[in-house]
Amino acid sequence: MDRFQEMQIFMAVAEEEGFAAAARRLNISPPSVTRAIAAMEERIGTQLLSRTTRSLHLTEAGQRYLEDCRRILSDIDEAEEAAAGSYSIPCGHLTVTASVLFGELFIAPLLADYVDQFPSVHINALLVDRVVNMADEGIDVAIRIGHLHESNQHAIKVGEVRQVICGTPDYFERNGRPRHPGELSTANIVMSSASHLLSDWQFVNDGNALSFRFEPRLVVTANQAAINIARLGWGVTRVLSYQVANQVAAGELELVLEDFEPPALPIQVVYLKSTRIPAKIHTFVDFLADRLGKDSALKAVVKGCN
Template sequence: MDALEAMATFVRVVERGSFSAVARELGVTQPTISKQIGLLEKRLGGRLFARSTRQLFLTDEGQRYYEHCRQILNAVDSAEQSFKTGQEQVAGTLRIASSGSFGRVQIAPRLHGFLQRCPDVTIDLQLSDENVDIVSEGIDVAIRIGELKDSSLIARQIGLTRRGVFVAPAYLEQHGLPLIPADLAAHNCLVFSQLAQFDQWRFARDGQWQAVQVKGNVRSNNSESIRQLVLSGAGLSLSPSWLFREDLQAGRVKAVLEDYATATLPIHAVFAPDRRQSARVRAFVEYLGEGFAQDADIANTR
C-alpha cells in the first residue's frame, strides 16, 4: 500500500468512524482495513487511534495527521482534475455544517439545484444546533447565524436573518394580544438559548431601540423545539421569519408587534483558516449567496 492510499484509507476511517464501514465501502474485509491502519501506524512510529470496544478516538498525533492528510488528498485531487480539464474541476465530497432548522428549511431544499449545476460533487450535510469544531470534524464550510465568536475563522457574510414574534391563535385567545413590546412581560416567552442575551428581546420604532426583559417556562438550544412549542400554543417566540414562513401561510401562527423592527442576525459561510477553499466550496457558497438574495427573509440587504 503506497502512502497516498494509506492516507485515503485512514481519512475514510476517521470520517466513517469504524473500520467495518470503510471495509464495506471498499469491498474488503474488516481485518484488511485494520491491517492497513496498523502498517501505517508502524511506519509513522505511533498510534493514530485510541481504540475502545465501541468507538474509535483519534490521538492528538492522529488528529494532526488527519488534518495534514485531508489537505494533501484535496491538493492531489485538485491537481489531477486541473491537469485533465485545464482548470480546477468542481468535484469531490463537500462537507457542510449547519444548524438543524436552517439546514432543513434553507439548505437541504437548495442542494438538488446545486447538484444539478455541479453533478460531480457529493454532499455530506451535518446538522446540529451546536457549533461544531470545523477543523476537528473535517468540515469544508459551515453556515452560521449570529455574531461569530471565533475570530480565528475565515467568514463571508452571505445573508441576514430577519426575525419576528410568532404565536399560535390558541395562545392569543387565552392570553390576549401584546400591543407594545412592554406587554411581553405578562406573557410566556419561549427563548432560544444559543443566542447571547437570549432573554432580552430588542425592538425599534422610529429609530429608537428598546430592550425588553422576557421570561417564560421553557428555553431550548434547538429552534425546531421552540417552533413546535409555539405551534402547540405554549407561548410566544422571537424567531427567524424563515422558520415560521409555512406556518404563517397556513394560518397556524400569527406575527405580532409587526409595527416594531427587530435586530437582524448575519448569516456567514465559515472556513478554517488553514483549509484551502476548493472549487466545490467556492461554487457552493456562490450558489447559496445567489439563492439567499432572492429570499426576502434572508437576503443580504437591510
C-alpha cells in the first residue's frame, strides 16, 4: 500500500472517528484499515491515534499530520484535475453544504438539474444546521444565510430572508395578536434548537434595537418540527421567511409584529478564494445564482408577501 493510500485511510479514520466507519466509507475491510494505521505509526515512529474501547481521538501529532495529509492530497487532486482539463470542463466530485431545511426546499431540487446538465460532475450535499468550516471539511460551495466574517471567501448574494414571528390565524383569534414584542412573554412559544434564532429575539423599534429572551414551553431539534407545531394552532414560533412562505401564502400561518422585524438577512453562495477556480465550481455557483436569484420566496422586499 503506497503512502497516498495510507493518508486517505488515515483521513477517513480521523473524520469518521472509527476504523469500521472508515472501512465502510472506503469500501475496504476493517483489518486493512487497522494494518494501514499501524504501518503508518510504525514508520513515522509516533502515535497518531489515541484508542480506547469506546472512543478514538487524534493525538497532537495526529492532528498536525491530518492537516498535512489534507493539504498534500488536495494538491494532488488539483494537479490531476488540471491535467484532466477540469479548469475548463466541469467534471469530478463537488461537495456542497447548506442548512437542512433550506437544502431540502431549494438546493436539492437544483442538484438534479445541475448534474443532468453536467453529467461528468458528481455531487455530495452536506445538509446540516451548523456552520461548516469549508477548508477543513473539503467543501467546494456553501449556501449561507447571514453575514460572513471570513476573509478567504468569495460570496454572491442571491436573495434575502426575514426573521418572522408566525402562528395560525385561529391561534391569534383566540389569544389576540401581539402589538409589541414584549407581549410574546405570555404566548405559547415553540423554538427549534437547530436555529440561531433560539436564545435572544432581536427586534427594531423606531431605529432602536430591542432584545428579548423568552422562555419557550416547547423546544424541538428541527425547524420543520417547530413550524408543524405552530401550524396545529398551539402557539407561535420564530423562523426565517422562506421556511413558511408557502404556508403564509396559503393562509395557514399569519405573520405578526412585522413592523418590529430586524433587517433582512442575505442569502449568499460562497466558495473559497483561489488563483484558479475549477469549472465545476464556477459553473455550479453561476447556476445557483441564476436559479435562486429568480425565486420569489427568497426576496424579502414586501412584508407579508415573501
